[in-house]
Amino acid sequence: MGMIATGNANAVIAGGVELLSDLPIRYNKSARGALLGFAKAKDVPSKLKVGAEFVKNALFPELPVVTEFSSGETMGHSGDRLAASFNISRREQDEFAMRSHTFAAEAAKNGKLSDIIPVFLDGKKPVTIKADNGIRVSSMEKLSSLKPAFVKPHGTITAANSSYMTDGATAALIMTEDFALANGYKPKAYLRDYMYVSQDPKDQLLLSPAHVIPKLLDKAGLGLKDIDVFEIHEAFAGQVLANIEAMDSDYFCTEKMKRSGKYGRVPLEKLNLWGGSLSIGHPFGATGVRLAIHSAHRLKEEKGQYAVIAACAAGGHGVGMLVEAYGK
Template sequence: MRKAAIIGAQRIPFVRSFREYNRLSNQQLLTPCLQALVKKFGLEGERLGDVALGALLNRSTEWNFARECVQDSGLDPHTPAYNLQRACSTSLDAAVQLGLRIAAGQIEAGIAGGSDTNSDLPLQLQQKLSWKLTSLRAAKTFGDRMKILFSIRPSELKPVYPGIVEPRTGLSMGEHTELMVKEWGIGRQAQDELALASHRNAEKAWQEGFYDDLVFPFMGAKKDTIVRGDTSLEKLGLLKPAFDKSPAGTLTAGNSTIYTDGASAVLLASEDYAARRGWEVLAYLADAESAAVDYVHGEGLLMAPTWAVGRMLRRNGLKLQDFDVYEIHEAFAGQVLCNLKAWEDDAYCRKMGFSGALGAIDREKLNVKGGSVALGHPFAATGARILGQTAKLLHARGGGRALVSICTAGGMGVTAILEK
């Protein structure tokens, strides 16, 4: 089977919501990423095998936004495209799907990507109001229309805002993570330390120019605006708990991701296609796995990546320590620490079918160019962001193996192995 190669990635700066990208749609954020890839790799007028894009918070009018992004990308309009969504792993899933099709010989090249913005929230009507307005449109007489209009109650005019909560528990992801850190005994200090490392690594990477060819200026933003190179444990320690506001609460705005707007895209191709185009291969997408946990009945909402990683390791005959780079999405610093602690726990790993603990990783290899706490987390864009910077990092190292792990809403997780 052929290998799926990661050729390059482009993204706009990740920014705090309701700032630079206010009132821009996902299509308006993601299209420039495709345009930048097309220009960088000389794809103007070229037909690619497919383009897979996704977003969580999307306008209903952009129901076919992947195809619309392609129409303005500079690619041949004969290039097909489709939408997909798996919460925070959306663009990683998109890359995995295209990678499998490349490996199978169905397509030669494709683009995966994602976008999310809280600054263009798709508000909804109350369901009762929607039903009445639908009936109003179908009403035959003036009397029927007036009867429907007078039946509308003031309470039904209140818009429905998207809720980032689990439908089966009514708890937000932060509230679920508070339950996880209490179960695993993860304290505030450890979470703040991981958050501090994320900011310092991100700031250093920006200063060294690591992101210069991955991120292009957009709407006045020249770099990721959430990175705080001047933060400290003292400053992080002053922040109040954000979810469990009792003295037992440990998750804060400093050790959690904040609302972020952004978009990213990554180009994948077969080795032969890359060679014909004269493209250098940054890394190969070697394997991937998805998993889910029963969070409704006690399993931690964001623990699914532990299972997905376990399956990947077993299938590839690898140990958890057999990686040069670990890119673990930081939805919350506490969530990362819970996953790491679970891999070090004998009983937990035996439930996954291992004889004992998978062991600890070298923290010096974790999110070395910054993680989501520092860089930001526009939900569907994070996967492509991680793939792009991880592939570049392996290439810059001259080779190696990377573990990618992303937790998602609904108690799911998607993981991947990159090799050079």
């Protein structure tokens, strides 16, 4: 958007890719140090000493885990603490997760997820599978039986009310309106504005939507009532619900956002009506375009004018975007 706005491009393909099914497993720091030490070892005794240090640590790899690099805390622990701080119950989280899967299943059934094309590699040949391969509509009884995944034994985040990690790739064709029409393309929507925010990566790691939505809408001169479609990234069910509570909290808005009072409540009847990351999956580098295209398609389907996208990210960062329907 910046390149187009400044005249440095007429058309851009933007997207991302993530490969989470084959994460690298590293040797631990001591083993890595020993390997690097081989180059400095000049004689046999030195090499044997370094080799012994490597062998001692080689069987203790660093297993892949989604951690916040600034604090070393896993995202799940952050999510558990966030849900607790806003009094989001386990039942509320499970209900929201079931809502996401139910909506995604219905959207897939009605052909609304046709832009999501799941494939797997059978040998070297890509095989297309149905678009609801990650969607699992379950029951509250089954969801409530799962054990906490992070904070044990009293945590509320489970595998079912967390987004699942998956491989994925996305691409979006972004153009000026004049260039698109001149080249035979009909736009899906206008990308009107965007904003990045950052806050304390320890206590507010997953609260970016609550920070960015009010600031973005203030900048655009709009309010919650003007927005027809909300697409908020579902890292955890508790995280989405906590952000909704935060925007509707006098304490949070005055103390953390320095506003005069609470901002308001995102209406659930406008939020993630085709499912979200809990049900569709979350390949980190690819989710942004998925949020954008869902916003554009929902605006057309629901005959709305404005959509808001919001997502949290590592480092306490977050992003918001304002999308407008293309009605010409």
